Amino acid sequence: MLSKKIEQALNSQIIKEAHASNSYLSMASWCETQGLRGSASFFYAQSDEERQHMLKLVRYINETGGHALIQDIKEPKETYKSIKDVFELSLEQERGVTESINELVELTFSSKDYATFHFLQWYVEEQHEEESLFKSILDLINVAGTQEKNLLFLDKEIAGLRGKTE
Ligand code: FEO
Numbered sequence: 476m477l478s479k480k481i482e483q484a485l486n487s488q489i490i491k492e493a494h495a496s497n498s499y500l501s502m503a504s505w506c507e508t509q510g511l512r513g514s515a516s517f518f519y520a521q522s523d524e525e526r527q528h529m530l531k532l533v534r535y536i537n538e539t540g541g542h543a544l545i546q547d548i549k550e551p552k553e554t555y556k557s558i559k560d561v562f563e564l565s566l567e568q569e570r571g572v573t574e575s576i577n578e579l580v581e582l583t584f585s586s587k588d589y590a591t592f593h594f595l596q597w598y599v600e601e602q603h604e605e606e607s608l609f610k611s612i613l614d615l616i617n618v619a620g621t622q623e624k625n626l627l628f629l630d631k632e633i634a635g636l637r638g639k640t641e
Pocket of ligand 1: 492495525528569572602605
């Protein structure tokens, strides 16, 4: 049985995962309009993954005697300055999610809710992987540069990188 405090904290996390999913969908759409098809497919897949993170929380809350709430989320950004801008924003977003997962982990541990503490370990691992993926893409962008002549190469590499982490 979830305490009210933990139920509320998990419900707040649902909002963050839903926002991440929408934000990646917006990035996918923008990349597609720029002709960056590899990056677009990367972000479409990333958006699906974030939706799975959200659903996992919904199911867990409901299975544990709580009520998962589907609430409004703020609109994601619509346009970006460059592909580098998109990935910088993604990494920043992932770091924010990691911080929030860490706070949840701390709360469940101090509340002796070891079942939820255990459930959250999956998110801890996932955040580590995602931060590392986005950081490696930004490293690649920094090495290759974002001049027009390198964009096609970068776009193909980005599409390929996603497959390697799954
Ligand atoms: Fe589910 Fe990448 O936050």
